[in-house]
Structures are given as structure tokens and as C-alpha cells.
Amino acid sequence: MTQKERLLHGLYFDASxxxxxxxxxxxxxxxxxxxxxxxxxxxxxxxxxxELLGSIEGHCYFVPPIFIDYGHNIHIGDGTFVNTGFTALDSGKIHIGRRTFIGPHVSIYTPHHPLLAEERNTYHECGRPVTIGDDVWIGGSATILGGVTIGDGAVIGAGSVVTRDIPARVLAVGNPCRVLRPITEADRVLG
Incomplete structure (x- = not known):
């Protein structure tokens, strides 16, 4: 198996x-x-x-500048908006749903490196996937770590560090990011 095949299968691969x-x-x-x-x-x-991304369903918009490691591991749903300063380290797959809003300076980090320095120094890493559902809003400067799933309709507060799964239709904030409350009809602002 080639190193690229290992990367694509989520196995440890030699990044060099x-x-x-x-x-x-x-x-x-x-x-x-x-x-x-x-x-x-x-x-x-x-x-x-x-050309850069693995797939785009329909139309999406990224405000430059952006930074992406590979691109081929990123899959974007229709109508998604990504604000300026987006960083995606995509050694693992990143799936972003439809109509998702990503605030400025949001980072998604899928790489996982060995904990032992002698192993880490061999440039081996693996990617842990990130899945972001449809209709999600991720506030500015949030960081999402590998292995996380964010459910449909969730809102992630600005500056949050998402280290574990977030269920659908909740407001979650903080470092580490925790569910604050469900999103309900009481949150409606347009009549």
C-alpha cells in the first residue's frame, strides 16, 4: 500500500x-x-x-485567504459559506454539509501525530475525520479537532474548541466546547 493510499484510508502515513x-x-x-x-x-x-477540493455539491463560497493541506479530502455541500482565514489540515476526510456558515479564522485540524517523540520525528501521522452537518453555524475563530461530528443545525460559539461530538440543533460554546442548550422555537427572530 502506498503512503497516499494509507492517508486516504486513515492509517498512519509518512508525510515526507x-x-x-x-x-x-x-x-x-x-x-x-x-x-x-x-x-x-x-x-x-x-x-x-x-479542482482543489475532493467534491463540491452545487455552489459554495470561500472568502480569501484560505489555507488547505491537500484539498482532495474535503467535501462541501451546496450553499456553504466559508469566511476569511479558513484553515483546513485535511490529512483526514472533512465533510461539510449544505448551507453551513463558517465564520472567519475557523480552523479544522484532522492530523494526529504519535505521542512518542521518536515516532513523531519520523514524520508519520494519520488523519481523523471531521463531519459537519447541514445548516450548521460555526462562529469565528473556532477550532474543530479530528474525530469530531457536529450535528445538523448546531451552532458553535465563537472561539470554541470542539474536541468531541456535538449533537444536532444545540448551541455549544467554550474550551472545551460543551452543549449550552437546545435551539428551539423561542430562538426565532423572523416572524
């Missing part, structure tokens, strides 16, 4: 492998192109995103 390095360089080239676009160049922006 030449094929893995080429994937990162490809992503960096596309990200640099994307980050230099003018606001009016939406057709080119969509072309680059479709």
Missing part, C-alpha cells in the same frame, strides 16, 4: 513521502491562485475550488 509532498505542492499552487483573485472573478474561483 514524495507523492504526499507533490499533493501538498499542488494544493498550495491552487490556493495561491485562489487567494490572488479579485472579487469579480467568481467563475475562476469556482473552477479552482472544484
Amino acid at each position: 513521502d514524495p507523492e504526499i509532498h507533490q499533493d501538498r505542492m499542488r494544493a498550495q499552487r491552487l490556493i495561491n491562485q485562489y487567494n490572488r483573485l479579485e472579487e469579480t472573478e467568481q467563475e475562476e474561483a469556482q473552477r479552482i475550488l472544484h
